Amino acid sequence: MAPDLSPLWISLKTSLLATFITFFLGIAAAYWMLGYRGKAKSLIEGIFVAPLILPPTVVGFLLLMFFGKNGPVGKLMQPFDFSIVFTWYGAAIAATVVSFPLMYKTALGAFEQIDSNLLRVARTLGATESTIFWRISLPLALPGILAATTLAFARALGEFGATLMLAGNIPGQTQTIPMAIYFAVEAGAMDEAWFWSIVIMAISLSGIIAVNFWQESREQGRRGHREKRGRGQTPAEESSVLPKLSSTVGLIIDIEKQLPSFHLKVAFNSDEQTLGLLGGSGAGKSMILRCIAGIETPTKGRIILNGKVLFDSEKRINLPSRDRRIGFLVQNYALFPHMTVAQNIAFGLPKGLSNGSIRVQVEEQLLAMQLQGLGDRYPHQLSGGQQQRVALARALASQPEALLLDEPFSALDTHLRSQLEQQMTETLADYRGVSLFVTHNMEEAYRVCPNLLVLEHGGAVQYGSKHEIFEHPTTVGVARITGCKNFSVAQLVRSGLIEASDWGCHLQVMDTIPNNISHVGIRAHHISFTKDPNQENTFPCWLARTSETPHRMTLFLKLHSAANNPQDYHLQAEVFKEKWATIKDQPFPWYLRLDPLRLILME
The missing domain is CATH 1.10.3720.10 (MetI-like)
Incomplete structure (x- = not known):
């Protein structure tokens, strides 16, 4: 049965x-x-x-x-x-x-x-x-x-x-x-x-x-x-295909946001010149970008882009991200992994275009970014540099009025970073909109950005041209972020003379001494060595230890007497190895000079 x-x-x-x-x-x-x-x-x-x-x-x-x-x-x-x-x-x-x-x-x-x-x-x-x-x-x-x-x-x-x-x-x-x-x-x-x-x-x-x-x-x-993907191609030599925006371009930021770890409070303006946001981890750099893009909402304040209010707490205006016309390049590039390169770029194009127009604009972006022939590949088939260029092409394809770059080189090796940095600089020079570039690398910021905003603990501590900020940092924090390694507490002795108590010496200075001076500093590569002990700001020194890089030597020096241990030093000096070869066998004391024109006076 x-x-x-x-x-x-x-x-x-x-x-x-x-x-x-x-x-x-x-x-x-x-x-x-x-x-x-x-x-x-x-x-x-x-x-x-x-x-x-x-x-x-x-x-x-x-x-x-x-x-x-x-x-x-x-x-x-x-x-x-x-x-x-x-x-x-x-x-x-x-x-x-x-x-x-x-x-x-x-x-x-x-x-x-x-x-x-x-x-x-x-x-x-x-x-x-x-x-x-x-x-x-x-x-x-x-x-x-x-x-x-x-x-x-x-x-x-x-x-x-x-x-x-x-x-x-x-x-x-x-x-x-x-x-x-x-x-x-x-x-x-x-x-x-x-x-x-x-x-x-x-x-x-x-x-x-x-x-x-x-x-x-x-x-x-x-x-x-x-395993089969090839090496990244060289960056484009042609200039990118970029949207032409109105001549009135500007970003006004005046926001506060209360966070568990710190209080973000910044106010600044930016125009067509790329503005670098420079600061250490947790300074609030990325949070500012996220507030501008509409990903985060400030506690209060306002954000205005090209005369259009993106956020205003008093007027209760908070445009959604999709209506802000912001191009956002995040650290990991955030390419859609299930879409091809061409589909990723097309995703950023304005809606309502014909298929033919989409193909033409995608090809223009691929050509501009030296990505020809890669339109049918998926993100996992690309090198890191290619992924970055696809993400940049996608952002630019959306015709943004502001371009936000959140540490775009952090995931790249040194050689590729240098190549793509050059292309990024050219792209930003041609871009006719507001661009903000977030980094914690001072050299990167100096090369890419004409203007800088230095941030500490959620607040702006200095804002100006890169030359002004690197030559005249106003605080120890700014000086440290911009690469200065030598600091001493300073007091005014008389006009043109200060005491550097941590270094145990008096220094003649050329700049006007602030009434509320608190510190003096000098960059390691600005310290020079001389055989004339009678020059101004010249002091005997002894070597505590050295640190070697491929091209330079960092010398840890103690003034006035010999060092008791490798950590007993006052100043760090950086010299090329050719210079090191000429002084390393000289008997102590050596004589170093702190050039009055190179001293940094901080409030």
Whole structure:
């Protein structure tokens, strides 16, 4: 006699329906919870995952109380003479409820693993939230969502306790495979129990194995491409294709933002000349860019770009990122990994263009950035330098009124950084908009930016041309950020003379001495050596230790007497190795001179 296969069809029917429902409900709930910041987040999360931790019989009992004839849903259905209890619909509902937490939690994990910079950059490129979901979040989370779907299906297929409570065990109507196994064992029909156990294991495992195989094949393909990718090309010699903006260009910033670690409070203006934001980690550089781009919201203040108010706390204006026309180049470039180079660049183009116009503009950007022939490649097939140029091309394609560059060279090696720095300088020179360049590298800032804003602990400490800031830093902090290594507490003795108490000497100075002078400094490469001990600001010194770089020697020197240990020194001097070769064998004391024109007087 042929076996009764109704449990198989009932299980497949209920499991597929449950998976279909949980697929949409789970993704929607996960994406909503990803951005939800309300006080009820923990409570909602607990409700969503409760079926995963409660005993299935308890879940079934609660469903029975809800859908039964005395339950709220049951009473609503009585006039229609329809009941969910003890029907295959009940089995599907039970399977949906118990499989939903797996779908929800796995999909949530997939969404959380997406680099948040990708979403932020997409907003600055003018993408709406729906566009971001369909074109970025969903495609990137798809592997995790497929895994979640497989797990949800397997959980729905294996559901027993809740189904038994709500739908019962009616052969041919609600008897699923798990119930067929249970009652076969109870009746002593072990062959039948084995048969259904093998069937349910085969169905569940085949789905999981298939998804794992697909994910492994996908990752192997990516690894193969990474191993084959070529070296980065040289930067473009041509100037970039850049938008022409109005002659009235300017950025006005006056904002405050209270953060857990410090209070950001800055006010400055910027025009077409590139402004470098220079400061150490935690100074607030990147936070300023994020506020301008609309990624973060200042506590109060205003941001105005080319006469358009982007943010004003008093007037309650806060334009979303997509409406600000800001090009944002983040440290890791945030290229969309599932899109080709051409698709990445096209993402930043204005909406409504024809396919032909899109192709033309993408090709222009590829040509300008020396990326010809790479349009069909994916980001993981590119070198770091190529990735940076694609990100820059994408930002410029959106025709931004301001270009924000957040440490764009930090992920590159020294040689590639030098090459791309030259191209970046040329690009910014041709760009007809406001550009802000964030860095903590003083030499990089000096080469790229005509003007600098030096930041410390969330505040601006000096603002001006790079020449003014490097030649005349006003505070010890600014001097240290710009590379000065030698400082001493200073007091005014008389006009033209100060005492450097930490160095144990008096110094003649040429600059006007501030009334509130606090420190004097001198850069290591400005210290010179002489054989004439009678020159002004010349002192005997002894060598405490040395430090070697490929081209220079750093000498740690103590004034007036020999050093007691390698840490006993007053000043650091830097000399080329050719100079070092001429002085290293000379007897002590040596004589160093602190040029009055090179001394830095700080308030």
